[in-house]
Amino acid sequence: MRLLRIVPDDTKFDFMRFRRISFPISALLSIVALVAFLTVGLNFGIDFKGGTLLEVRYPNNTLDIGDVRSKLETLGLGEVQIQEVGSDGEVLIRVAQQPGGESAQQVVAGKVRAALGDAVEYRRVEVVGPRVSQELLSYGIVGLIAAVFCILVYLWFRFEWQFALGASIANFHDIVLTIGFMAIFQIDFDLTSVAALLTILGYSLNDTIVIYDRIREMLRRYKKMPIDELLNQSINSTLSRSVITHVTVTLALLSLVLFGGRAIHSFSVTMMFGVVLVGTYTSIFIASPLLIYLGVNTRTMAEKDAEAKAAKAEGKPAEGKPARP
Amino acid sequence: MLYFSKWKALAIVVCSAIICLMVVPSLLSPTAFEKLPSFMQRKIVLGLDLQGGSYIVLEVQQNDVRQARLTQLRDDSRRLLRDAKIGFSNVAIQGDAVIVRLRDGNDGNAALAKLRELAQPIGGVMAGGGQLDTDVSLSGDTIRVAPSSAGLQARTIQAVSQSIEIIRKRIDQLGTTEPSIQRQGSDRIQVQVPGLQDPSRLKALLGQTAQLTFRLVDTSVNPQQALQGRPPAGTQVLTSQDNPPQPYVIEDRVLVAGEDLTDAQPSFDPQTREPVVTFRFNTNGARRFAEATQQNVGKPFAIILDNHVISAPVIREPILGGSGQISGNFTVQQANDLAILLRAGALPVPLQVVEERTVGPGLGADSIRSGIVASIVGALAVALFMIATYGLFGVIAVLAVAVNVGMIFGILAMLGATLTLPGIAGVVLTVGIAVDSNVLIYERIREEARAGRSAISAIDAGFSRALATILDSNITTFIAAAVLFYIGSGPVRGFAITFGIGILTTVFTAFTLTRLMAAVWVRWKRPQRVPI
Numbered sequence: 001m002r003l004l005r006i007v008p009d010d011t012k013f014d015f016m017r018f019r020r021i022s023f024p025i026s027a028l029l030s031i032v033a034l035v036a037f038l039t040v041g042l043n044f045g046i047d048f049k050g051g052t053l054l055e056v057r058y059p060n061n062t063l064d065i066g067d068v069r070s071k072l073e074t075l076g077l078g079e080v081q082i083q084e085v086g087s088d089g090e091v092l093i094r095v096a097q098q099p100g101g102e103s104a105q106q107v108v109a110g111k112v113r114a115a116l117g118d119a120v121e122y123r124r125v126e127v128v129g130p131r132v133s134q135e136l137l138s139y140g141i142v143g144l145i146a147a148v149f150c151i152l153v154y155l156w157f158r159f160e161w162q163f164a165l166g167a168s169i170a171n172f173h174d175i176v177l178t179i180g181f182m183a184i185f186q187i188d189f190d191l192t193s194v195a196a197l198l199t200i201l202g203y204s205l206n207d208t209i210v211i212y213d214r215i216r217e218m219l220r221r222y223k224k225m226p227i228d229e230l231l232n233q234s235i236n237s238t239l240s241r242s243v244i245t246h247v248t249v250t251l252a253l254l255s256l257v258l259f260g261g262r263a264i265h266s267f268s269v270t271m272m273f274g275v276v277l278v279g280t281y282t283s284i285f286i287a288s289p290l291l292i293y294l295g296v297n298t299r300t301m302a303e304k305d306a307e308a309k310a311a312k313a314e315g316k317p318a319e320g321k322p323a324r325p
Numbered sequence: 326m327l328y329f330s331k332w333k334a335l336a337i338v339v340c341s342a343i344i345c346l347m348v349v350p351s352l353l354s355p356t357a358f359e360k361l362p363s364f365m366q367r368k369i370v371l372g373l374d375l376q377g378g379s380y381i382v383l384e385v386q387q388n389d390v391r392q393a394r395l396t397q398l399r400d401d402s403r404r405l406l407r408d409a410k411i412g413f414s415n416v417a418i419q420g421d422a423v424i425v426r427l428r429d430g431n432d433g434n435a436a437l438a439k440l441r442e443l444a445q446p447i448g449g450v451m452a453g454g455g456q457l458d459t460d461v462s463l464s465g466d467t468i469r470v471a472p473s474s475a476g477l478q479a480r481t482i483q484a485v486s487q488s489i490e491i492i493r494k495r496i497d498q499l500g501t502t503e504p505s506i507q508r509q510g511s512d513r514i515q516v517q518v519p520g521l522q523d524p525s526r527l528k529a530l531l532g533q534t535a536q537l538t539f540r541l542v543d544t545s546v547n548p549q550q551a552l553q554g555r556p557p558a559g560t561q562v563l564t565s566q567d568n569p570p571q572p573y574v575i576e577d578r579v580l581v582a583g584e585d586l587t588d589a590q591p592s593f594d595p596q597t598r599e600p601v602v603t604f605r606f607n608t609n610g611a612r613r614f615a616e617a618t619q620q621n622v623g624k625p626f627a628i629i630l631d632n633h634v635i636s637a638p639v640i641r642e643p644i645l646g647g648s649g650q651i652s653g654n655f656t657v658q659q660a661n662d663l664a665i666l667l668r669a670g671a672l673p674v675p676l677q678v679v680e681e682r683t684v685g686p687g688l689g690a691d692s693i694r695s696g697i698v699a700s701i702v703g704a705l706a707v708a709l710f711m712i713a714t715y716g717l718f719g720v721i722a723v724l725a726v727a728v729n730v731g732m733i734f735g736i737l738a739m740l741g742a743t744l745t746l747p748g749i750a751g752v753v754l755t756v757g758i759a760v761d762s763n764v765l766i767y768e769r770i771r772e773e774a775r776a777g778r779s780a781i782s783a784i785d786a787g788f789s790r791a792l793a794t795i796l797d798s799n800i801t802t803f804i805a806a807a808v809l810f811y812i813g814s815g816p817v818r819g820f821a822i823t824f825g826i827g828i829l830t831t832v833f834t835a836f837t838l839t840r841l842m843a844a845v846w847v848r849w850k851r852p853q854r855v856p857i
Contacts, residue, residue: 003713003716010775055688057687102384102678103677103678106528106678110525113523122522122523122683122685123688124683124685124688125524125681125683126681126682127678127680131384131679132680143809143811143813146808146812150804150808151801151805191813192817194809194812194817195809195817195820199824202803202804202805202806203758203802205801205805206758206761206798206799209798210765210794213794213798214794217790240771241761241768244764245761248707248710248711248757248760249754249758249761250757251706251707252707252756253754253757254703254706255703255753256699256703256754259695259698259699259702260695260696260750261691261692263374263692263746264747264750267750271754
């Protein structure tokens with residue numbers, strides 16, 4: 001049987017030369033993302049904005065959006081968004097947070113139910129009060145920062161500070177681009193989006209580390225090789241793996257986007273963008289060339305190994321060598 | 326790297342199999358599940374987003390705790406001073422303290438000593454922390470009695486614990502299956518009721534304190550006038566829930582309260598056929614009610630629930646039997662719910678709903694279906710691609726991933742964790758990422774072979790070099806999953822759990838099962854050439 005081979009053996013792409021293109025592109029995209037975030041803004045879901053959300057289904061083509069709208073407008077609930085979703089007679093009704101504290105939110109769902117009657121199916125009703133939404137937002141932000149920080153510390157222990165910094169910059173870039181993407185396409189930003197961002201972070205790092213691992217190994221082995229060439233070789237030798245893993249993750253995500261249902265649709269789409277489009281690009285074109293600017297060279301590893309040797313002489317285990325079971 | 330002793334190999338296989346088998350109880354019918362020995366009665370719980378139901382978060386407001394405590398302190402201060410025969414001109418709640426004005430400034434120190442009795446050490450005498458729940462201070466002829474913030478905090482926590490008990494009693498009366506009632510943080514209670522489609526009745530049941538009191542009506546003043554001006558000392562104006570609301574002047578003194586009820590049942594008035602609630606007092610309540618009705622024949626008394634007058638009948642004759650009925654133009658359901666509330670007892674403070682999520686059974690079923698379809702399609706696509714790319718080694722990878730997924734569900738069952746739709750997404754994503762460990766190994770093997778190693782030595786080196794990378798890259802992803810677990814709630818936490826477990830099982834299978842399968846194949850075939 002002939003096996004599928006996507007990347008030929010011994011590729012010799014000069015990835016480092018691309019940094020003169022990829023860095024300006026990334027800088028530009030980051031600015032676009034930031035501008036979109038600051039001007040258009042994120043489409044906060046009720047998790048973070050508070051308010052009421054109802055998903056209602058009208059059976060047997062009885063949906064009349066105009067009728068729904070006129071029924072809800074008489075309730076005087078302020079800003080009401082009505083959106084038809086799917087083709088099955090389903091509508092999403094979003095009612096903005098009501099003035100008057102926690103208890104004011106609680107009557108909204110009841111009023112909408114009374115207005116629309118019992119002939120429809122209430123598939124989902126969510127009410128988030130102002131205090132909870134405030135907390136969820138701050139938890140989300142704190143969580144993202146905490147995750148980046150923990151990972152940075154881990155990398156610093158495991159690699160050199162240059163690697164930790166490089167990975168962090170690259171990841172920050174991923175998150176900025178993904179948030180920009182969500183702002184431009186007005187994808188619902190809710191708790192699952194924070195989950196998506198954290199997963200993108202974890203996955204993209206995973207990818208970066210595989211390459212960094214190889215770079216570290218090469219730095220130890222080829223003490224005389226110029227850094228550009230060494231980085232190129234590291235990326236080329238892991239290229240086949242990058243591409244194949246990329247394909248498998250894409251396949252898994254694609255099935256989530258296509259068949260996973262609307263409840264996780266924004267999650268899947270965000271992941272698709274962050275992992276498939278941004279993550280891999282970042283590891284190859286941003287995270288690795290960054291090491292040049294951060295001053296990584298063969299001496300970096302030599303110093304570290306000398307330290308490790310000294311430590312070993314004192315009876316501590318050396319770092320960087322795989323333990324053999 | 327490729328040598329496994331027989332025992333080690335056996336341990337790996339048995340261990341993986343046992344973890345996978347943990348999922349079996351979750352697949353059994355409820356009756357078969359009951360028959361299992363208790364240590365096997367652990368199963369995956371479907372999240373409310375999959376099985377449908379209501380999720381409600383209630384909050385104890387610290388302000389309510391403060392008000393309840395202040396009222397208590399006011400009444401206790403009056404009682405203590407009266408008992409000690411210390412004259413005072415006024416005891417009233419002002420802002421966040423009770424202010425006591427003494428008639429004679431010379432009583433200051435005596436009164437202070439008396440009122441200091443109100444302050445109790447936080448956590449009871451046994452805790453011995455020394456911190457008091459109430460601050461009492463004297464200046465001139467006024468004494469300020471104020472609950473301390475630490476004291477209020479302790480009381481909030483206590484109020485949450487008491488409320489959980491009462492909520493449980495109330496919900497059990499609804500006859501729903503497996504409700505879950507948990508504390509969330511210091512001042513919140515999370516209630517999950519699977520299968521409940523319209524939480525309005527639940528919210529109505531939980532939203533009432535259900536503080537029932539029997540008090541006398543003051544007929545010396547016209548309630549309308551009292552409403553405009555000031556009600557006489559020791560009374561207040563309360564209204565009925567009629568339309569328009571009817572005002573009554575009610576005495577502050579409580580004849581009998583809800584605590585003294587032993588039973589309450591919905592029934593019908595034999596004469597009017599109207600739904601009513603019949604109740605029975607305990608001995609103490611019965612005695613007090615008998616006394617009160619004996620002394621006040623011909624006067625009206627009021628039955629008050631949460632500061633609303635339900636009814637205000639005139640006492641025609643002393644009620645000595647210790648039982649009675651409450652009528653108030655109820656519907657059958659209202660009578661039923663009131664009986665439930667009275668039986669379960671009053672909440673120490675009002676609870677406020679701060680979050681509510683309800684998923685109908687239709688959406689839940691749709692989510693399960695899309696979750697299953699997405700999983701199958703995703704897994705099949707990844708499996709086919711792996712086999713197309715790596716042939717026999719692809720099959721090994723697919724087997725390893727299959728065991729991996731089995732282990733994820735096994736561990737979920739073992740932990741009794743909740744599976745949500747994002748959780749299923751986590752499993753699908755794990756499938757995508759778990760094969761990465763195989764890809765890393767195989768690509769490394771190919772590289773080593775190209776560098777001129779023999780087949781067996783290339784496979785050996787491929788494993789040992791790739792495993793270090795796998796460990797590094799998965800630890801970082803795991804950190805992200807762990808953070809997500811801590812900050813997330815509900816569905817997001819469900820994702821963090823499956824994703825986190827998935828990372829652990831991925832590393833485990835890469836280090837053991839994949840390697841074992843490769844080792845068995847190498848020993849069997851003695852390959853001269855790397856087949857990938």
